[in-house]
Amino acid sequence: MSRRKSRDQDKILSHPIIIRLTESQYKKLADLWIESDSKSIGDVVRKIISNRPIKILHKDISMNAPMEEMALIRKEIKSIGVNINQQTHSFHISQNPMERNFYSIKTAETYKTIEPKIERLIFLISKLSEKWLQK
Structure with missing residues (x-):
């Protein structure tokens, strides 16, 4: 052909x-x-x-370290989100109120672990924006 x-x-x-x-x-x-x-x-x-x-x-090699750190934080936040989804699923399929209480407390603790990572991510993004959005 x-x-x-x-x-x-x-x-x-x-x-x-x-x-x-x-x-x-x-x-x-x-x-x-x-x-x-x-x-x-x-x-x-x-x-x-x-x-x-x-x-x-x-390619600005000075950006390698912050970009790698942001990629790592993104990966950690994603895994925490997967854990929260699994806990939420377990909460919804459980019938026992004690078990539901356990999953809600566990999910609240998991949410607390995500806070410092998001703060670090916001800090990194603000530093990057200062560098790239200079006048």
Whole structure:
């Protein structure tokens, strides 16, 4: 089964061009490719030839630690939420008032453990917003 022909024949990359570069030229091109949003070195070269802009992506490594901490807090809050859902389910299926009282107290204690994590999360977000929303 053959492939369907494209309607716009001008967009098909059908003419290969082979060039030779020095090591330093190739390194510059590879560095540009790694920092850009392009999918391949060929895509970078096509953008250069056609005078299209190349978007350079900059990663701020100073943000790694706060982002990792926020991801960890998110994971902890999610697991606490799962525990609360399980306790709520057990509360609803229990018939004994003593058992229901036990689950309500246990759920209230679980809610208390989530408070410091949310406060830490809000603190981290406020610090990040100060950095990124500077005037």
